[in-house]
């Protein structure tokens with residue numbers, strides 16, 4: 001085999017390999033690790049929590065009180081959007097949910113398996129900021145998952161903060 005042919009073959013392999021990598025990567029992003037899913041209404045944390053500085057807890061009411069933070073209902077949105085930006089097509093879409101008395105089917109971004117015990121309450125009471133686990137949400141136009149939520153992620157912070165019983169299996173597993 002001539003050197004030129006060998007080079008061609010190597011380039012060919014590299015191209016095929018590269019293509020597989022790109023396709024695999026795209027499939028991963030769209031189907032398996034969609035950290036930034038498209039939402040039914042383009043809701044921007046940047047506009048609300050960033051530019052307009054609406055506090056996280058104004059919308060995520062239960063973050064200090066219960067297991068889940070909760071996502072605000074349509075009524076919460078309409079408290080402002082009966083008046084604000086009513087000429088926008090996005091707000092008209094929002095208003096249609098309100099008129100039809102339908103909840104907005106927000107796509108969940110964070111989702112731990114059922115066998116894991118996690119409560120916001122204790123973490124917030126311990127003085128942790130939202131950003132430590134969720135990143136700089138106030139600058140996100142579309143919400144994205146920045147932490148893996150894997151066991152190792154939980155354990156490394158528990159170790160760093162010397163959480164009492166923070167590495168015992170039964171602390172996090174029922």
Ligand code: HEC
Nearest residue numbers: 043048049054055056059106108109110130134137138143
């Ligand atoms: C005006 C109301 C509003 C404010 C203020 C707000 N959020 Fe949200 N948040 C929402 C809505 C609606 C969703 C669901 C739609 C979405 O994911 O974009 C959401 C989703 C989220 C999610 C993802 C939920 C999931 O499915 O896993 C996180 C995390 C979050 N918000 C954190 C924050 C933090 C941190 C702040 C403050 C910096 C904040 N939010 C301020 C309304 C709000």
Ligand code: HEC
Nearest residue numbers: 041042043047052054072076077080084085088090091094
């Ligand atoms: C405390 C008041 C307040 C609440 C509550 C609120 N918003 Fe907003 N929203 C605003 C403001 C202020 C703007 C920026 C308006 C502008 O650009 O002039 C905005 C802008 C928007 C826009 C962009 C509109 C466009 O065309 O530019 C969307 C979409 C939106 N909000 C959806 C929501 C949804 C969905 C909720 C409920 C989860 C919600 N908002 C809750 C105040 C609020």
Ligand code: HEC
Nearest residue numbers: 056060063068069070110111112118123128129130133149
């Ligand atoms: C110690 C890390 C940590 C901190 C701090 C934290 N979160 Fe979370 N958050 C998580 C995890 C883990 C989940 C996934 C929970 C699940 O799937 O059961 C989550 C889920 C959410 C969700 C999705 C709805 C839900 O509750 O399942 C929202 C909204 C949210 N967080 C908002 C906030 C806000 C607002 C703050 C700050 C006041 C905050 N979080 C602070 C780790 C954290």
Ligand code: HEC
Nearest residue numbers: 116117118119122126132149153154157158161163171172
């Ligand atoms: C950024 C740091 C941090 C991360 C990440 C974190 N934790 Fe924690 N966790 C803490 C701290 C600090 C405490 C101690 C709270 C206290 O002293 O009351 C704690 C306490 C706990 C407790 C015991 C208190 C309770 O709520 O019953 C559980 C369970 C727990 N964490 C689960 C988890 C799980 C599951 C994850 C991962 C999905 C996780 N944590 C991720 C910092 C963290």
Ligand code: HEC
Nearest residue numbers: 113116149150151152154155158166167168169171172173
């Ligand atoms: C601080 C919280 C925490 C502690 C402590 C903890 N885990 Fe986990 N564990 C998780 C989370 C979160 C997941 C789910 C995410 C994942 O698969 O990494 C998980 C998943 C698992 C899984 C399923 C893994 C898989 O690939 O399906 C097993 C098995 C497990 N843990 C065993 C243990 C054992 C055994 C211990 C004690 C030595 C332990 N865990 C302690 C948080 C914890």
